[in-house]
Amino acid sequence: MRYAALALMLSAAPVLAEMPKGISHFTLSNGLEAVVIEDHRAPVVVQMVWYKVGSADEAPGKSGIAHYLEHLMFKGTEKMAPGELSKTVTANGGMDNAFTSYDYTAYFQRIASDRLPLVMEMEADRMENLRIGPDDWQAERQVVLAERAQRTDSDPSALFGEEVNATQYYNHPYGRPVIGWRQEMEGLTRDDALAWYSSHYAPNNAVLIVAGMSPPTRSVSWPRNTTAPSPPAKALCASRARKSPSSIRRAGWSAAMRACRSRS
Numbered sequence: 001m002r003y004a005a006l007a008l009m010l011s012a013a014p015v016l017a018e019m020p021k022g023i024s025h026f027t028l029s030n031g032l033e034a035v036v037i038e039d040h041r042a043p044v045v046v047q048m049v050w051y052k053v054g055s056a057d058e059a060p061g062k063s064g065i066a067h068y069l070e071h072l073m074f075k076g077t078e079k080m081a082p083g084e085l086s087k088t089v090t091a092n093g094g095m096d097n098a099f100t101s102y103d104y105t106a107y108f109q110r111i112a113s114d115r116l117p118l119v120m121e122m123e124a125d126r127m128e129n130l131r132i133g134p135d136d137w138q139a140e141r142q143v144v145l146a147e148r149a150q151r152t153d154s155d156p157s158a159l160f161g162e163e164v165n166a167t168q169y170y171n172h173p174y175g176r177p178v179i180g181w182r183q184e185m186e187g188l189t190r191d192d193a194l195a196w197y198s199s200h201y202a203p204n205n206a207v208l209i210v211a212g213m214s215p216p217t218r219s220v221s222w223p224r225n226t227t228a229p230s231p232p233a234k235a236l237c238a239s240r241a242r243k244s245p246s247s248i249r250r251a252g253w254s255a256a257m258r259a260c261r262s263r264s
Ligand SMILES: [Zn+2]
Pocket: 067, 071, 144, 147
């Protein structure tokens, strides 16, 4: 419905690269990079939004904030009540979830293709208008602590893996667990989450992927055209380049530099 008007946004957008048939890659005028993978075998579509930020970008002492914010992204906006996004997806026959890693945080929905505008609207809304209630943040902090207890603290092999990583990458952010160190997770606050959100969640720090029976490629657009301040992606990479012993450079440097290159 909004495709026709918003297709105008694409008119000046450069094509980034030659892609295989059925795959398009372009950047909208608000800086949002988009990849459309057309597949018309079934009337289903997957929408993903990948933010170019993850746990490796966390400040020392704030481990776990990337994953914690991922949880808080389901807490609603001015328009949506806490949990309403997922309930709406489910009520429309779809499913949704999210995940966090060292270099990215991603959100996705799989749904009937005629509901793409619905999930796109909700995803755009929470990209810009997240609201974290005074009670929500503490309850959700308990949820991520419980997740850590279940997946790591109660699993000797997971604990061992954490220690191996911390030793192998001891002067590099890959040495911190994505979920965070427990004692630091316990200190994360609503202000920490909002600061993380306002610094990193913006169209020009994200990649939209639409795969499946999507609308005609050149009509796919984003329901918002605002451009938030450009996140300090290069500064983030610089902060990773700490002085480190040669053993650490051997172990982790190439992966870290690949990550930096991919975000520049
Ligand atoms: Zn989680």
